[in-house]
Amino acid sequence: MSSYTLSEIIIYPVKSLAGISLPSWQVTKTGFQYDRKWMLIDDQGQFLSQRRLPKMALIKTDLTDEQLILSAPSQPDLVLDLVPMDGKNITSTIWRNQCEARHISEEADYWFSCFLEIDCRLVYLPDEVIRPVDANYAQATDQVAFADGFPFLLISENSLLALNQAMQLNLPMRRFRPNLVIAACPSYAEDSWREIRIGDIDFRLPKPCSRCAVPTIDPDTAQTGKEPLTTLNRLRKWQNKVYFGQNAIHNQSGTLTVGDSVQILRTGKNQPPL
Numbered sequence: 001m002s003s004y005t006l007s008e009i010i011i012y013p014v015k016s017l018a019g020i021s022l023p024s025w026q027v028t029k030t031g032f033q034y035d036r037k038w039m040l041i042d043d044q045g046q047f048l049s050q051r052r053l054p055k056m057a058l059i060k061t062d063l064t065d066e067q068l069i070l071s072a073p074s075q076p077d078l079v080l081d082l083v084p085m086d087g088k089n090i091t092s093t094i095w096r097n098q099c100e101a102r103h104i105s106e107e108a109d110y111w112f113s114c115f116l117e118i119d120c121r122l123v124y125l126p127d128e129v130i131r132p133v134d135a136n137y138a139q140a141t142d143q144v145a146f147a148d149g150f151p152f153l154l155i156s157e158n159s160l161l162a163l164n165q166a167m168q169l170n171l172p173m174r175r176f177r178p179n180l181v182i183a184a185c186p187s188y189a190e191d192s193w194r195e196i197r198i199g200d201i202d203f204r205l206p207k208p209c210s211r212c213a214v215p216t217i218d219p220d221t222a223q224t225g226k227e228p229l230t231t232l233n234r235l236r237k238w239q240n241k242v243y244f245g246q247n248a249i250h251n252q253s254g255t256l257t258v259g260d261s262v263q264i265l266r267t268g269k270n271q272p273p274l
Helices: 054-058 106-116 157-167 229-235
Strands: 004-011 020-022 024-028 038-041 060-063 067-071 078-081 089-094 097-103 121-124 152-156 180-183 193-198 201-210 241-250 254-257 261-267
Touching: 004 024, 004 254, 020 060, 038 089, 054 106, 078 106, 089 121, 106 121, 152 157, 152 201, 157 180, 157 229, 157 241, 229 241
Parallel strands: 152 180
Antiparallel strands: 004 020, 004 180, 004 261, 024 254, 038 121, 060 067, 067 078, 089 097, 097 121, 152 241, 193 201, 193 261, 201 241
16 A cells, blocks of 8 residues: 555646646546646647747746636736636647637737737636546546647656656756646656546546656746757657656545555556666
8 A cells, every 4th residue: 555645636626727736626527627627728729838929938827716817918807607608619729630619709819919929819618518537548427628639737746856866956846837746756656647536536547748848948938948858758758759747537426635555555666667
């Protein structure tokens, strides 16, 4: 029996904006409640992220019982309903997936367009719209909101510690945008996990997370650098991609709380095989 624990829960209500660290949170059919339920798209319906607009890192998010609150430097706060009821449907594209999303408002579009200096629209994924997880890695009933491909990203504290030691830096975990942070396990132990249980919820870990340039963006300044990709290219490269963290899919709904125990139910060969 492992003595590993869940040490942090983070959600990202709007795709690619700043996240919120929470002590306890509900898990729904698509992942954490409100996690990446909103997304910015350009005038072609393509999703926007920090890959294209690093300045998105500077937009903070907050939740109340009824509202989503967005704040950005030199902008008044934008306050939105947690469950938008109005708005026309817009076909939105995430990588190779298309789904129907609900437009929020022209006010929200103007707020984001002013700050990001690009024409964009804010959309929401209604509960009735089903976006399946890639069938190559998932069961037919698995769903995800506007995350890139999977409901959860999991990283252990000691994996980041090992990476920071290799870089001789102290990059924060939020650079890597996980939902689940695990404490007390060996560095990169998650590479071998296939099935785990956190609290009362079981997870499958079907695929390691390949990393893009987003972790090179300083979330406090939106400035980009060379790390951690330089060191990941040296230590964590496989088949021309670099990997850090594991994607995860949940088997049940329920509630997770910081401090929950983490049990390793099944392991396999390291993924990536490093």
